[in-house]
Amino acid sequence: MRKYLRLTGALMKLSLMSQLEYRINFISGVMVEMGWMLVKLLYVAVVYRIGVNIGTFTPDHIMIFIGIYVLMTGFYMLYYLNFTLIGHMVQTGELDMYLVKPVSLQYIITLRQWSFPMFLTNATAGSILIIAGWHRAGLPVSFVRVAGFLFLLLCSNLLTYSLYLIPNLLSFWIISTGGLDNIIAAMWDFNNMPCMIYGKWMQRIGIFILPVFVITNFPGLFIMGELRPFMFVWAVGAPVIFFIIARLLWKRAVKNYSSASS
Amino acid sequence: MAVIEVQHLKKEFSYYKKKPGLAGSLHNLFHRETLTKEAVRDISFSVEKGEIIGLLGPNGAGKTTTLKMLSGILYPTSGQAVVDGFVPWERQNAFKRRFSIVMGQKNQLWWDLPASDSFYLNKCIFNIDDQQYIHTIEELSELLEVRELMSVQVRRLSLGERMKMEILAALIHRPDILFLDEPTIGLDIVSQQKIRGFLRYYNEQQKTTIILTSHYMRDIEELCQRAVIISQGQVVYDDTLSKINQLMGDKKVLTLKFSEDISAQQLAPFGKVRECKCREGILELPKEGIRTTMADILSRLPVEDFTVTEVPLEESIALIFRKEGAVS
Numbered sequence: 001m002r003k004y005l006r007l008t009g010a011l012m013k014l015s016l017m018s019q020l021e022y023r024i025n026f027i028s029g030v031m032v033e034m035g036w037m038l039v040k041l042l043y044v045a046v047v048y049r050i051g052v053n054i055g056t057f058t059p060d061h062i063m064i065f066i067g068i069y070v071l072m073t074g075f076y077m078l079y080y081l082n083f084t085l086i087g088h089m090v091q092t093g094e095l096d097m098y099l100v101k102p103v104s105l106q107y108i109i110t111l112r113q114w115s116f117p118m119f120l121t122n123a124t125a126g127s128i129l130i131i132a133g134w135h136r137a138g139l140p141v142s143f144v145r146v147a148g149f150l151f152l153l154l155c156s157n158l159l160t161y162s163l164y165l166i167p168n169l170l171s172f173w174i175i176s177t178g179g180l181d182n183i184i185a186a187m188w189d190f191n192n193m194p195c196m197i198y199g200k201w202m203q204r205i206g207i208f209i210l211p212v213f214v215i216t217n218f219p220g221l222f223i224m225g226e227l228r229p230f231m232f233v234w235a236v237g238a239p240v241i242f243f244i245i246a247r248l249l250w251k252r253a254v255k256n257y258s259s260a261s262s
Numbered sequence: 263m264a265v266i267e268v269q270h271l272k273k274e275f276s277y278y279k280k281k282p283g284l285a286g287s288l289h290n291l292f293h294r295e296t297l298t299k300e301a302v303r304d305i306s307f308s309v310e311k312g313e314i315i316g317l318l319g320p321n322g323a324g325k326t327t328t329l330k331m332l333s334g335i336l337y338p339t340s341g342q343a344v345v346d347g348f349v350p351w352e353r354q355n356a357f358k359r360r361f362s363i364v365m366g367q368k369n370q371l372w373w374d375l376p377a378s379d380s381f382y383l384n385k386c387i388f389n390i391d392d393q394q395y396i397h398t399i400e401e402l403s404e405l406l407e408v409r410e411l412m413s414v415q416v417r418r419l420s421l422g423e424r425m426k427m428e429i430l431a432a433l434i435h436r437p438d439i440l441f442l443d444e445p446t447i448g449l450d451i452v453s454q455q456k457i458r459g460f461l462r463y464y465n466e467q468q469k470t471t472i473i474l475t476s477h478y479m480r481d482i483e484e485l486c487q488r489a490v491i492i493s494q495g496q497v498v499y500d501d502t503l504s505k506i507n508q509l510m511g512d513k514k515v516l517t518l519k520f521s522e523d524i525s526a527q528q529l530a531p532f533g534k535v536r537e538c539k540c541r542e543g544i545l546e547l548p549k550e551g552i553r554t555t556m557a558d559i560l561s562r563l564p565v566e567d568f569t570v571t572e573v574p575l576e577e578s579i580a581l582i583f584r585k586e587g588a589v590s
Contacts (some may be wrong), residue, residue, distance in 0.1 A: 097370040102355035
């Protein structure tokens, strides 16, 4: 475990150093993300302007959901690049040099490069929105709520990692997954509003079959005291189940790897 | 004692063909006929500890595929291999600590950062203690003459400098076995010489077992005592380099310089004329009786200078490839 923590530190440092090599690119990356950020904040502005309520949720509650969506986007963006590179590494045989290292291949391939410009803007804005929404909605701040919320965020991160890794593993068989990537990106954006705006069946699919709604909705519902016990169990169970699926698929995928001609 | 034992290794790849043009692409969209290619058909050999062997063969012979199986990158279709007591494709971490692979056309260094940062990453991956790490970096960077380049971004290094850094990165954990797949490809003569010199020294000092593939015969001649020649996925020769010429009929090459112009017809009675232009001629002669032939040439032709050499290794090897190709 210590080895992996040290390795993660080293990989983060190297990624940041690589990105800082290209100053203009780094700064423009932050700027572009801030632009996207403003677009996302427009949702909040619209919600407040029209004073929309979704069920029992006021605009302040909705701001928390949007904040979690933005924060989780930041976390996902931290390592998202690695997922998109899997196909390229399979196609070019770049994976070869990682297969011979005494380290978990899944770890080194999926958590090798860390993208900070996207993380910094999204994480900052997301955290501000959550704290502001929490405060404005007058929700209680207790140790249990904060700790439970952070724990569910951790679970959501594991779920995001597993859920979005699975389709990228198809690269080992079909090489190019550009079309799939677009569908995945669209699925992610379903979360920019609370899932209650969707129909019942859509909600069931998004919670139990492709649990994208679990990622941003469940931590928010927990803060608001609306997360029922069985949903809490699912919030913890889904990441474990999908991580196991991703792990098994990964092993199968790597066995299928045939490298590339030199 | 053999540290590498390979028995009847075989690797098949499946692929599909595509007819040229748009029609072929559309046809492929709905139906793809799967075909099988035998990249490695049946390869067996063994390597002793500390030995450097050259794995030779034309493009597509199966050299790189063999190295990839021996390093655990690929699973074989059938056959066995034991490398330093491990089955490579079980990919145990203990095995990965015992060997290293350098591929001339692939890199492990971070492109935008100095190589020293990638070395540090390898230090973390291989769990190398600080003292050993510092000592290894100092020693190897001195030997490879790259100490001054440690803080230069990899993208700014020349190809030769980059390859030296790749070799250094591969040796940080002091492997017992080193697989080198065309480590000098594309390098200038000076860089090739430096890398060869380093590998020879490193092998002598560390007793590292090395399997080397290269299309540059100088690499093979200077580093290897033994060659395993692969053609069409099979071993067609496994013996010392010196015996390759014997296999070809023990011939010598005689290069002559004359004081006046000579024709090919004048040279023909002495041996097989390889080249003849004005005052220079190259003859191929049987080793046996070369003294008599030489004396004859010297007495009958206006010879100014001459040299006798072995048939170039690449020619002998090319002949083996052609023979095997014809048989297959």
